[in-house]
Amino acid sequence: LLAEWREATGTPLYEALGMSEISTYISTSPRVPIKPGSPGKPQPGRRVAILPVEGTPDPLPPGEVGLLAIHRSDPALMLGYWNRPEEEAAVMRGDWFVGGDLASLDEDGYVWFEGRNDDIMNAFGYRVSPNEVESVLIAHPDVQEVAVTELPVRDDVRVIAAFIVPKPGAQPARDALLAWCGERLAAYKCPREVVFLETLPRTPNGKVQRKRLAAG
Template sequence: FAGVPGVYRQMLKYGKPAPSDFGVLRHGLMAGESPPPGLFEDWEACTKTPLYEALGMSEISTYVSSGPGVARRPGAVGKAQAGRRITVLPLEGGSAPLPTGEEGLLAVHRSDPGLMLGYWQRPGEEAQVYRGEWFVGGDLAVIDADDYVFHRGRANDLMKALGYRVSPLEVEAVLTEHPSIAEVACAEVKVRADVSVIAAFIVPRPNAHPDAGDIERFAAARLAAHKCPRCIVFVDALPRTANGKLMRQALSLPNGFSTG
């Protein structure tokens, strides 16, 4: 069974599945966005079936994953699937792979049999995704010495703060550890024509009443100053597509929101 993390969250919340409901299920597979803390453990405890993660895109389907033959590693999506060649290229350009452990753009060798033939009648866009022998889909990642891939988000989702590039996934991973937060998504928002800041859009846990100041202090104790959100926005739900994937570009400050 495959789905985005939100599908698994909703099944656990409303479906209350039992092991007897999954007698023929071998395992579950998640893709589409970063899973929240505890989802793997909650699913496996409830259904007695393993849950794995994958990374993919329309141009190549899934190409990195964990699974029965690739044990999960905390924070990692998994490894390149059998027969696929991947590497990490510099964000600024070039086709020379980065050293192990350095963050950059995840790339797939263009000889991959699962890779698209091209973008129909869009030669300009097609030229932008190829660097020499590599296809670059826009995902940021680190590959460790054991070939595990750690996804750092989409390059076009990077937030700029005090001259630094900041991945929203890094900030979200910290904030989701707060006991009053059920879900969180971060984005760069404009507070003035020439000023942008990091904002955290937070769905509180049921019966929780989180305080913006407390969350700011929580973040400050765990993140570098330039990575801390300057705006805390409480919302009832995060914007998502019909299949449950986060619509990060739809995040915006509500009318009249004061940034202090």
């Protein structure tokens, strides 16, 4: 998309990451060069860290994946959730606000989004991000759109499933897609089921509704 935009307009496309509770706080700009795949760096004056999913809220080193957090002293951060103390307590960890996004920081300070913590799948005892599996499948030449989530096969067993929207005129084979994943992912991260759809269910703002896919 970045390359197509630059070719069509002759101008760069800058990204920003934010949420309702704080607006945008990570971005690229003329002073922050674009790294494809990253929304950029914390804006000047913003204190951002990656915290462990569980345990004490001590910032993790570069390269480690955890919860994306911003310091409670940030003047743009919300004061709290109106009349929702339990929800507020869940997102405040020590001196940090965490919104549920998983990410990592690289050595240059760029943020790399790894998905939502509540979307993380459990495969044979390993935590697997659907984003990682989706990034592999979307690179397949016959795949237009993809969403990955868990499907229950028994009361106590869930498997990773890929929901595929093929490109117009394409007819990708299930086994070929599984082989594609097997060449690029650890075995426990590979889907066990492939479901072909005409469209993916989305919310009004365009987010894929994984829970609807999992519910069938």
